[in-house]
Each structure stands twice: as C-alpha cells, then as structure tokens.
Amino acid sequence: MNSWLGKMERKFGRYAIPNIMKYLIVLYAGGYFLYMINPMFYLNYLVLDWGAVLHGQIWRLLTFLMQPPSASIFMVALLLYIYYMIGMQLENALGTFRFNFYLLTGIVLHIVASLIVYLTTGMVISPSVEYLNLSFFFVFAMLFPDAQFLLFFAIPIKGKWIALIDGFYFLWAIISPFLPAYKGTGYGAMMAALASILNVLIFYLLSRNMHAYSPKEVKRRRDYQRKVQQAQKPEHVYENGARHKCAVCGRTELDDPNLEFRYCSKCNGNYEYCQDHLFTHTHVK
Numbered sequence: 395m396n397s398w399l400g401k402m403e404r405k406f407g408r409y410a411i412p413n414i415m416k417y418l419i420v421l422y423a424g425g426y427f428l429y430m431i432n433p434m435f436y437l438n439y440l441v442l443d444w445g446a447v448l449h450g451q452i453w454r455l456l457t458f459l460m461q462p463p464s465a466s467i468f469m470v471a472l473l474l475y476i477y478y479m480i481g482m483q484l485e486n487a488l489g490t491f492r493f494n495f496y497l498l499t500g501i502v503l504h505i506v507a508s509l510i511v512y513l514t515t516g517m518v519i520s521p522s523v524e525y526l527n528l529s530f531f532f533v534f535a536m537l538f539p540d541a542q543f544l545l546f547f548a549i550p551i552k553g554k555w556i557a558l559i560d561g562f563y564f565l566w567a568i569i570s571p572f573l574p575a576y577k578g579t580g581y582g583a584m585m586a587a588l589a590s591i592l593n594v595l596i597f598y599l600l601s602r603n604m605h606a607y608s609p610k611e612v613k614r615r616r617d618y619q620r621k622v623q624q625a626q627k628p629e630h631v632y633e634n635g636a637r638h639k640c641a642v643c644g645r646t647e648l649d650d651p652n653l654e655f656r657y658c659s660k661c662n663g664n665y666e667y668c669q670d671h672l673f674t675h676t677h678v679k
Contacts, residue, residue, distance in 0.1 A: 399600045403491040410491040415481035418459070418497075419474050425460030426470050436460065442505065442520040444512035455505060459523050473527075480530045487537050492601065496533070500526045500593040507589045511581075521586040525567065529590040531560045533597065564591060640668035642675050 411417070428435050442458035443451075463473045485493040504521040511519050534541070535557035542550045567587040571580040632639045636646035638655035645668055647653055654669045661678040 399492065399495070402495070403489070407491040410494045412490050413482070413485070414490075414494055414497060415478050415485065418481075419478050421460050422463060422474055422477075423470075426462035426467075428460070429462045429465070436462070442508050443518050444509055445518060458520055459501070461520075461523055463524060463527075477527045477530070480534055481527075484530060484533055484537070488533075488601075496593070496597050497526075499596060500529065500590060503589040503593050504586060507585045511585065517581075519582045519585055521589060522583050523586070525564065525583070525586040525590040526593070528560055528563065529594050531557050532594045536598065638666060640671055641665045642667060642671040 425436060425440070428440075439451075440454060440457035440460055442454050447454050462470060463477075464470050481493075484496075488496070504523070504526065508519060508521050511517055531553070535553045539552065539554040541553045564587045567580070567583040570576050571584050632646055634646075634648055636648045638653075639646045640653075640655065645653060647655070655666050656669075656672050657664065657666050658672065658675070658677065663678055665678055667675055
C-alpha cells in the first residue's frame with residue numbers, strides 16, 4: 395500500500411499545496427472574527443447542513459472548516475499556534491503531498507460521515523474539525539514518540555504521552571453521547587472523533603514504514619539529496635579532466651566509460667564510489 399501512495403505522489407505530487415496549514419489557520423481565524431461580529435452567522439450560513447447543501451448551498455462543504463476552535467481569543471490564539479506548529483512539523487517530516495493527503499482524507503471522511511447520518515436518520519449533524527486537528531498528535535507520536543512538548547509552556551512531556559491524553563479525550567467524545575447526563579447530545583463530536591481515528595488508521599496502513607519519516611531518516615535523505623545536487627555541479631575536476639572518481643579504487647569515468655558512480659548517503663562527507671564498491675565499502679563516519 396505504501397507503494398500505492400508513492401505512485402499517487404509521483405503522479406499528483408505537483409498539485410500538493412505547500413504550507414497548507416497556513417491557509418487552514420486563515421480559515422479558522424476568519425471563522426472566529428465572523429463569530430465575534432455575528433455569533434449566529436456560522437450556524438446559519440456556513441455549517442455543514444446537508445439539507446442546505448442539496449438545495450444548492452455547496453459552499454458549506456468547505457466553509458464548515460471555519461468553525462472557531464474556541465470563543466476565547468486567548469484560546470483561539472494558543473490553539474492556532476499549536477495547530478500550525480505541529481502541522482508544519484508533520485509536513486516537513488512526511489512531505490507536502492502526504493500531509494496534504496492526510497488532511498484531505500480527513501476532511502472527506504468528515505463530510506461523508508455527516509452525509510451518511512443525514513441520509514439514514516434525517517438529522518443534520520455538522521462534524522467538529524477540532525478532532526481532525528487533534529489527530530495530528532497521533533501521527534506526531536508515531537513519528538517522534540520521544541520528542542518533548544512544553545505543556546502550558548512549562549511542563550516537559552513526551553509526544554507519546556500527549557497522544558495518550560489525546561486518546562482519552564477522543565474516547566470521551568465517543569462515549570459521552572450515550573451517557574444519561576448528556577441526554578443524547580454530542581453526536582457531532584462523536585462523529586468527528588470516529589472519522590479522525592479512521593483517518594489515522596487509513597494513513598497508518600498506507601504508510602506502514604513510519605521509520606522512513608523519523609528525524610534521523612529525514613536528515614539522511616536531505617543530506618543525500620544535497621550530495622546529489624553537489625555532484626551535479628562541476629566542483630571536482632580530477633586528473634585529465636575527470637568528473638567522477640571512486641574513493642576506494644581511484645578509477646574515473648575515463649578509465650572505463652561504462653562505470654557508474656554514486657554518492658553514499660550513509661557516509662559522513664562527499665564520498666563517491668564506483669558501482670563495484672558502492673555496496674561493499676566501509677562507511678566513513
């Protein structure tokens with residue numbers, strides 16, 4: 395499945411939107427300012443109401459994302475900052491296309507879940523995008539389980555424990571509508587929580603080798619790409635004008651035009667090897 399996602403990236407990767415979190419933050423901020431001006435505007439014109447969508451108000455398929463994360467300007471600023479920072483971390487680790495894919499799949503699942511509820515029960519339940527953003531912590535914990543957050547900007551806590559706390563929050567959102575005290579309310583949060591968990595599972599199955607996105611591997615790939623770019627520049631000119639030289643045997647392309655040369659991504663430095671020694675040399679550390 396990972397190869398399928400790779401094929402998708404090669405085919406559609408050029409359409410991915412870099413820094414997509416920046417645009418989502420603008421949507422959230424815009425939703426909050428609309429709320430400040432008219433608290434009912436979002437509910438009347440922007441919420442995901444399938445009855446209205448099926449009567450032509452298709453903008454609601456996008457504008458439901460403008461749901462403000464809080465009524466408090468302090469909490470809005472804090473949450474938007476957290477969402478932006480962790481979203482950018484994930485985009486840097488996963489790559490622009492895969493992060494776009496994760497977000498788009500999550501949004502589509504929210505829309506589909508709301509449609510299924512409407513078609514089967516006639517109820518209009520607009521999903522909360524809060525859980526899509528909170529699901530970032532699950533993916534972050536898969537990639538960086540030991541990375542530390544400063545909870546309340548003071549208490550250091552590892553990513554895996556943040557994800558565990560996040561899990562309890564999701565669990566509460568799922569079971570609370572069935573508790574007598576809630577009297578059948580909270581179905582929007584439950585639906586959003588389930589859709590977000592399903593999104594995490596789908597992404598995990600499509601990207602099972604999460605080790606490939608670990609900080610060490612990301613750094614190794616970037617270093618390798620830098621070496622390749624440097625190799626394409628005519629920086630090294632050896633004897634008789636040769637451009638490539640094996641660090642083990644010393645042969646160049648002038649000795650044998652059929653020789654192929656590659657840089658080793660695991661060596662510390664710009665070491666180039668011929669095809670005979672690329673996989674047999676001792677790595678330079």
